[in-house]
Amino acid sequence: MSEEEMKSTPLYEQHVLAGAKMVPFAGWSMPVQYADGIIAEHNHTRRHVAIFDICHMGEFTVKGEGAAAALDHILARPVCDQKIGVCRYNFLLDPDGKVMDDLIVYRMGEDDFFIVVNAGTRYGDAEQISSNLPDGIEFTDVSDNTAKIDLQGPESADVLAEAGLDIAALPKYFYWTKTVIHSIPCLLSRTGYTGELGFELYFDAGRAVEMWQYLLTLKNVKPAGLGARDTLRLEMGYALYGHELNLATTPIEAGYADMLKLDENPDRNFIGKNALAGDAPTKKLVGIVLDGRRAAREGAIVFAMDGSSVIGKVTSGAFAPSLGMAVAMAYVNMDAGIDIGSKVILEAGRAQIPGTVCELPFNKNGSARKKL
């Protein structure tokens, strides 16, 4: 895709003025980092607070009588038992049980939903969801009119307090509320992709610049780019669509069996369920801590400790700034006998790096669930 065909968010000019390095991402021109650099932005988010332009992501509304039951059939995790006011992480599966997207469903009312999807999967998701809705339920892709800014970091609640919000009234982890910030009506959820205390703000795209500039006037708020977003989420072991999740992977292989609760709801039916219930997983997602700072990147081969047999492939890997060492997520074959503590060898360029399979998250000190 040439640069001319690339989409830009309403905040493009702000990024360029701030000295951001713009890179293509899922068809969008996005800031990978600002002048301070990825590690400084990463550390600032872990220690203080940062804002991220996430306007590229997609948002849908699904409304009308029967919407809850319809989405319950379209998505892998239940929707019917989701309370109004709650956000729930969910999966859109194809009939083979493979992941078309991972998304978050906000229950706004009895039959009123707001769904946040990845940028690269937006149009496919829209087609899959709308084509499976019965007549009379209204599906709208509101992405183009919706700005999304993520406010993330242990000081993010203090920032909202400085903006005039009552800390006691802020939503709990994975809840949402409607509020007004800097005279701009917002949907505010306590969600995020960094592992830190944080919020996601959705509001009129026409006011994105105004909101961005205002947030930057508040104490300790700095912009952070997609580079830091990636190292922050990797340290938390969060899946990134296109890497850990894709059309060759089921959510069970990705480690979400407990979330799906297939055994608890044997009668519930949803698209992809039969395949999930029938096919035994052939691979599993693991976290690997490498010996040292050198990273094994996406696509790197995972070898058994004897170095001879290929047992898997890295899906994401980088130096983890908060840990001071390199980490990776990888799929390994179920029959390779890999478990927590197993030693493996990862390919990194011409080098072979030893690593140890560990529990996720890599970073266990996140403030995301901190009580306010």
Place this chain on the structure above:
Amino acid sequence: MKYYSEDHEWVEIHGEEATIGISEYAAKQLGDITYVELPSEDDDFIVGDTLGVVESVKAASDIYSPVSGTVVMINDALEDEPNLINESPEDKGWLCKLTNIDTSELDDMMNVDAYDKYLKELS
């Protein structure tokens, strides 16, 4: 005298020795450097050989030896502080020193003025 390659390595000659590093431009393009693979002392290199690897958060880049020679010293400080390359790419962030160099190879490299001009053409 200091010379630059089209791949953004620099060479500085002091008597019989050549100190090698990557340019400020290269360091800036790479971003935060998180790991450096250096050669070992006594390793022999021919111009264009892969001398080492510099990794940033986002990517790994090979460093090519801009001249032929034998490694006599490596910058050990980079092992614990790879970001010295970001902070001081053309001084404290040097990579290694070579001896047994062939100074005629420097004829194919750029001086500071030519390199500056080369960078302007790149941007």
